[in-house]
Amino acid sequence: MFKYLEPDKTCVLIHETKVIYESKENSVKPFVKYIYYHGLPKENTILIDKVIGVAIANVALYCKLNTVYGLIISKPALDLLQKNNVNVHYETLVDHILRRDKTDICPMEKKILTANSYEEAFNYLKQIVIDNNPIHLK
DSSP states (O other), rough: OGGGGGTSSSEEEEEEEEEEEEEOOOOTTTHHHHHHHHHHTTTOOOEEEEEEHHHHHHHHHHHSEEEEEEEEHHHHHHHHHTTTOOEEEEEEEEEEEBTTTTSSSSSHHHHHHHOOOOHHHHHHHHHHHHHHOTOOOO
16 A cells, blocks of 8 residues: 555545545645545545654544554554554554654644544644644644
8 A cells, every 4th residue: 555655645545446635745734635625535535644643643533534554653643543443554663753853742743632532633733734823833
């Protein structure tokens, strides 16, 4: 399945063996934009993403996805997905998703930990990606 990310894709959604969405954008942008513009993915849609952290894991659970593939996945994201019976396939497991400068945990990951539901997590991310509102990320 990871072949769908080659050569330069970051996020791919597949439904019934057909690619329904692909993006080259980084971070949570592509998955959040897909949901905003197209609605929730159909049942049995598969997410393939370069990096799966807690933010993407929450959105996957909001979408009720059953299967996700990540080249890199964080331990908290893996735990969350497995706890919710999502089939998870990955190549590299890391402690946390870090900022680009590697000085701290990604601010979106931290913010998502304050969400009380998967829907609230998605709405936080939508504010950042669609509304271009940083919602006080630290």
